[in-house]
Amino acid sequence: MEAAKAKDEEHYRDELSNVDKKGKRLWIFPKKPKGGYYKARSIVAWALMALMFAGPFLKWHGHPLLLFNVLERKFILFGFPFWPQDFKIFAVATLVGIVFIVLFTVVWGRVFCGWVCPQTIFMEMLFRKIEYWIDGDWKQQQKLQAMPWNGEKIRKRTLKHTLFFILSFVISNTFLAYIIGIDELSLLVTDGPLNHLGSFFALIMFTGVFYFVFAWFRELVCIIVCPYGRLQGVMLDKKSVVVTYDHVRGEPRGKINKKEAQENLGDCIDCNLCVNVCPTGIDIRNGVQLECINCTACIDACDEVMVKIDRPKSLIRYDTVEGVEKGEKWKLSGRSIAYSSVLVLLIAVLTFFIVTRDDVESIIVRTYGTTYEYQGKDKISNLYNVEFLNKTFKNKEITLKLENNDHDEIELVIIGGQQFVAPPGEQSKGTIMIIIPLDEIESNRFTVPIGVYVDGDKIETFEAGFVAPVID
Ligand code: SF4
Numbered sequence: 001m002e003a004a005k006a007k008d009e010e011h012y013r014d015e016l017s018n019v020d021k022k023g024k025r026l027w028i029f030p031k032k033p034k035g036g037y038y039k040a041r042s043i044v045a046w047a048l049m050a051l052m053f054a055g056p057f058l059k060w061h062g063h064p065l066l067l068f069n070v071l072e073r074k075f076i077l078f079g080f081p082f083w084p085q086d087f088k089i090f091a092v093a094t095l096v097g098i099v100f101i102v103l104f105t106v107v108w109g110r111v112f113c114g115w116v117c118p119q120t121i122f123m124e125m126l127f128r129k130i131e132y133w134i135d136g137d138w139k140q141q142q143k144l145q146a147m148p149w150n151g152e153k154i155r156k157r158t159l160k161h162t163l164f165f166i167l168s169f170v171i172s173n174t175f176l177a178y179i180i181g182i183d184e185l186s187l188l189v190t191d192g193p194l195n196h197l198g199s200f201f202a203l204i205m206f207t208g209v210f211y212f213v214f215a216w217f218r219e220l221v222c223i224i225v226c227p228y229g230r231l232q233g234v235m236l237d238k239k240s241v242v243v244t245y246d247h248v249r250g251e252p253r254g255k256i257n258k259k260e261a262q263e264n265l266g267d268c269i270d271c272n273l274c275v276n277v278c279p280t281g282i283d284i285r286n287g288v289q290l291e292c293i294n295c296t297a298c299i300d301a302c303d304e305v306m307v308k309i310d311r312p313k314s315l316i317r318y319d320t321v322e323g324v325e326k327g328e329k330w331k332l333s334g335r336s337i338a339y340s341s342v343l344v345l346l347i348a349v350l351t352f353f354i355v356t357r358d359d360v361e362s363i364i365v366r367t368y369g370t371t372y373e374y375q376g377k378d379k380i381s382n383l384y385n386v387e388f389l390n391k392t393f394k395n396k397e398i399t400l401k402l403e404n405n406d407h408d409e410i411e412l413v414i415i416g417g418q419q420f421v422a423p424p425g426e427q428s429k430g431t432i433m434i435i436i437p438l439d440e441i442e443s444n445r446f447t448v449p450i451g452v453y454v455d456g457d458k459i460e461t462f463e464a465g466f467v468a469p470v471i472d
């Protein structure tokens with residue numbers, strides 16, 4: 001009996017809120033949210049959208065502030081160019097990203113999903129608002145959905161989907177501008193799509209994907225597709241801060257008008273408002289669920305109810321499951337501090353790599369398969385391959401100088417020139433020869449220090465291995 005009851009209470013874990021028993025999609029019509037959290041989320045969302053849409057137009061010294069050109073492997077972060085050769089930095093940055101996501105989620109749950117995720121922001125703050133504006137609130141939307149195709153429905157659907165398509169087109173332009181740069185994207189307009197077929201097809205494809213996602217797929221992205229959402233089950237625990245229902249205070253729930261039994265009831269009056277506003281269609285009173293994107297709409301809805309019935313707010317709130325069960329206030333735990341310390345350490349390592357990163361990366365190695373050569377009877381030479389990668393946006397002049405060569409007894413000859421010029425983002429290669437008088441040589445293997453100077457400033461000293469004949 002107990003087992004059957006428990007199974008019945010847990011039934012929501014075996015089914016999706018937006019799919020019926022036959023597997024058919026149930027369209028969700030969330031009630032328009034309002035309240036303090038919604039206002040705060042709107043401010044954050046508009047600020048982030050302003051940043052995102054302005055991003056491709058922001059430049060630093062004539063170059064985009066942010067660029068993620070995976071096709072040509074060009075990356076610009078806050079005006080600084082990064083190349084695939086900056087592997088070390090990318091590796092640590094990826095590690096920071098992963099650790100950040102995991103640790104942040106373990107401590108703060110899905111705050112990212114509700115406040116920062118582009119899917120939530122575009123869906124709830126742009127597309128959904130257009131829908132409320134054209135179709136009305138949830139009840140009118142349900143009515144419109146059920147009504148046969150008449151003049152009103154055709155007009156509203158045409159207007160809504162036209163606006164959805166235009167918005168998807170604008171978002172995909174912005175998205176593409178982050179990949180190929182705003183200048184390249186402008187050429188699509190000035191030269192015509194036929195001259196930039198690749199970019200044009202990418203634009204059409206992105207527009208189609210965004211339109212599909214925001215007009216139809218919607219919450220299914222969070223529930224079915226998003227890997228971050230799928231990982232919640234293993235990352236969250238009882239100490240994670242999530243949007244949660246205080247079942248200790250709220251249960252047993254019951255309608256407020258049952259006056260006789262009122263003293264035995266909890267604070268939840270079973271009004272269902274928290275369910276009606278939920279964009280993923282779940283009932284937060286069932287506990288933490290994979291579908292919950294922590295959008296806070298149910299907090300606002302319940303707070304409004306609590307104010308109306310003169311009970312304390314925060315029956316649904318940000319809290320830990322443990323906090324609700326024990327009735328304790330959330331405080332920073334040792335675990336959170338330890339996790340955050342690891343993250344701070346990784347960020348420090350990343351910052352160190354970025355700050356100490358040279359404008360030019362250089363390699364000097366003895367030419368493969370060669371050994372020493374006599375230059376006349378009294379001098380020995382070794383041949384070296386040199387490579388320079390210019391990681392900046394400007395041409396760089398690179399000079400090589402022998403260090404500790406006060407009496408000019410050792411010669412450095414650049415084959416075919418005096419210095420190297422590395423174009424922006426490209427490699428410059430060449431060959432050099434080091435010639436040493438025999439009477440300066442004391443062993444058959446030693447190193448010669450070569451200074452690498454970029455635009456007159458020394459960036460590093462290479463110890464180039466030198467081989468010579470065995471001296472008796
Ligand atoms: S909004 Fe609050 S009172 Fe109403 S059903 Fe949800 S938890 Fe209960």
Ligand code: SF4
Binds near residue numbers: 278291299
């Ligand atoms: S349960 Fe609440 S916080 Fe979670 S998605 Fe639904 S409305 Fe948003």
